[in-house]
Amino acid sequence: QVQLQESGPGLVKPSETLSLTCTVSGGSISSYYWSWIRQPPGKGLEWIGYIYYSGSANYNPSLRSRVTISVDTSKNQFSLKLSSVTAADTAVYYCARHPHRSSAIDYWGQGTLVTVSS
Amino acid sequence: EIVLTQSPGTLSLSPGERATLSCRASQSVSSSYLAWYQQKPGQAPRLLLYDASSRATGIPDRFSGSGSGTDFTLTISRLEPEDFAVYYCHQYGSSPRTFGQGTKVEIK
Numbered sequence: 190q191v192q193l194q195e196s197g198p199g200l201v202k203p204s205e206t207l208s209l210t211c212t213v214s215g216g217s218i219s220s221y222y223w224s225w226i227r228q229p230p231g232k233g234l235e236w237i238g239y240i241y242y243s244g245s246a247n248y249n250p251s252l253r254s255r256v257t258i259s260v261d262t263s264k265n266q267f268s269l270k271l272s273s274v275t276a277a278d279t280a281v282y283y284c285a286r287h288p289h290r291s292s293a294i295d296y297w298g299q300g301t302l303v304t305v306s307s
Numbered sequence: 308e309i310v311l312t313q314s315p316g317t318l319s320l321s322p323g324e325r326a327t328l329s330c331r332a333s334q335s336v337s338s339s340y341l342a343w344y345q346q347k348p349g350q351a352p353r354l355l356l357y358d359a360s361s362r363a364t365g366i367p368d369r370f371s372g373s374g375s376g377t378d379f380t381l382t383i384s385r386l387e388p389e390d391f392a393v394y395y396c397h398q399y400g401s402s403p404r405t406f407g408q409g410t411k412v413e414i415k
């Protein structure tokens with residue numbers, strides 16, 4: 190059974206960079222696509238972007254200028270960096286898997302709340 | 308960007324009743340690449356249906372999906388107590404991937 194676990198700081202200051210890592214266990218990171226999705230408190234879901242295990246990435250245009258997603262196959266991990274954060278970036282951040290570029294997300298991490306505040 | 312609009316915002320029903328949730332897309336969803344997720348408080352979304360009508364592993368057959376193009380429907384034939392939750396549709400045929408704003412199914 191594949192499991193995904195997000196990790197990283199729960200509090201980030203405005204204008205700084207949010208950094209999260211997702212560790213994949215119970216399966217290989219290879220041959221799959223890996224996404225980050227976020228959900229502001231009490232609101233809906235927003236797709237941030239995905240990365241393929243080979244390293245090619247695709248980002249939501251609304252966040253593209255501030256987002257970098259990377260992968261480390263040796264550690265079975267992928268990561269999210271979101272720069273110049275504001276209070277609007279406060280959200281639960283989920284990492285997730287989809288088998289193909291155009292396939293439904295089938296596995297999700299439990300999510301981690303990141304609060305942007307001074 | 309494909310905008311997904313879900314209706315109604317809230318559905319108040321009793322256990323045993325039928326629930327019909329709608330998801331309308333601002334443009335045609337490629338190859339019916341549309342999924343439905345269930346989310347309970349404090350939990351990650353759970354995949355119910357993909358490709359508009361295919362049930363994910365372990366999902367009971369009271370959940371069914373239909374539709375194509377711009378209009379999609381999730382039907383729960385007889386609501387069980389554990390089905391009261393928020394439901395999201397999600398299109399993954401065009402980039403960026405997008406989600407509907409959710410429909411809350413609450414106990415009447």
